[in-house]
Amino acid sequence: MNKPDPLQNVRVVLVCTSHPGNIGAAARAMKTMGLETLYLVRPRRFPDSEATAMASAAVDVLERARLCDTLDEALEGTVLAAGLTARRRDLAPRLLTPRAAAPELLGAAQAGPVAVVFGNEANGLTSEELQRCQIVVHIPGNPRYNSLNLGAAVQVMCYELRMAIPELACVEVPAFEPARHEDVEQFYAHLERTLLAVGFLDPRQPKRLMQRLRRLFARARLEKEEVNILRGILKAVGGE
Amino acid sequence: MNKPDPLQNVRVVLVCTSHPGNIGAAARAMKTMGLETLYLVRPRRFPDSEATAMASAAVDVLERARLCDTLDEALEGTVLAAGLTARRRDLAPRLLTPRAAAPELLGAAQAGPVAVVFGNEANGLTSEELQRCQIVVHIPGNPRYNSLNLGAAVQVMCYELRMAIPELACVEVPAFEPARHEDVEQFYAHLERTLLAVGFLDPRQPKRLMQRLRRLFARARLEKEEVNILRGILKAVGGE
DSSP: OOOOOGGGGEEEEEESOSOHHHHHHHHHHHHHTTOOEEEEESOSSOSOHHHHHHHGGGHHHHHTOEEESSHHHHHTTOSEEEEEOSSOOTTOSOEEOHHHHHHHHHHHTTTSOEEEEEOBTTTBOOHHHHTTOSEEEOOOOOTTOOOOOHHHHHHHHHHHHHHTSGGGSSOOOOOOOBOOHHHHHHHHHHHHHHHHHTTSSOTTOOTTHHHHHHHHHHHHTOBHHHHHHHHHHHHHTTOO | OOOOOGGGGEEEEEESOSOHHHHHHHHHHHHHTTOOEEEEESOSSOSOHHHHHHHGGGHHHHHTOEEESSHHHHHTTOSEEEEEOSSOOTTOSOEEOHHHHHHHHHHHHTTSOEEEEEOBTTTBOOHHHHTTOSEEEOOOOOTTOOOOOHHHHHHHHHHHHHHTSGGGSSOOOOOOOBOOHHHHHHHHHHHHHHHHHTTSSOTTOOTTHHHHHHHHHHHHTOBHHHHHHHHHHHHHTTOO
């Protein structure tokens, strides 16, 4: 009863890539985010040992990469294509951030394959290539230096695609049992008795010591096991 | 009257980096997102020509990088540190995504320097190193292959830091003048007359042709100049 994974319907298209190392880095970036389909339009060198080295454990993505002569060939069958650009384009159909584009791409990926298209390292996509895309994506950055490495740009875009799927966008939190209210209150009482016993808390001038300590432990959201440890410590220093 | 830039208060700390190329890639990733402060704890080789090559136009970040013997030295003065990990850590103080961690880091950066800490390529940060961080960050990814390249991980984290600053997280949309309601309505009227004149629209069986066309152009959110172009076309095909 697994739902179809929309990331499987996203192809990454690299157009006229100059450095094979960047193709490998892109494959690795894709695989870390769960994407697998790579199209290469007229790469300068491919296959290449540098690509393989940079792909690390994502060589399978490289091996299944499809070589194309034209961008049209790489976009065949797609229902939506997003072209990445480092420059502001006056005639962009719609200019979006990766964060805004990702849900749209994934929505369309329910209906058919979609593509994210990256141009050559030095020149990016040409106007003609961008005009084959319905969406133009710009990664917000330092206006004085906005030239992301190709592999890094692929990583950001694939990361946003994954983050746009709520069930994949979280990290598993270790499942420790949280402390219950009464356990925490008993700890506070134990702590107060101990601080009185060792003379740190002056009952005639308590100031706001217990409030400060409560605030600290409240922020920490104590776990059951931690309360046991803390009470063990209190016992060890002589607090009954 | 510029507000202080919180990104200037974020230092990137690379611990025991093996490959100098990754130090350069990290510097480039930082600069593209507006970060400038790099600390290197016991890098295997630095300075190095590979680092310089991979830094591209971010060599200034490398040149100002500070070399440290220990992580404590690199964290001196910081008020909050986030350590990146590719593994789920049972004893993580708090495990967050980059997206959840970024606003917290920037909030703390108002009070003092903060750090994002990246471990060695093969082994990541040790438990001892992670325990010096108040936040542990995990980049959500493919559970079967979650090994981001170091430079790519730095790119994702720096990107999220920039995206957490609302005024930096958008792309400038080209300022074309939108068409006004009455201009668009006059275009529709002109279009309808033309379609009638050329015999494409049958007045006895109009079906929903005009509705379909309105729907199309509504989605496009016509610009003033585009209305002029479209009406020019209608005129050229003989529609008055």
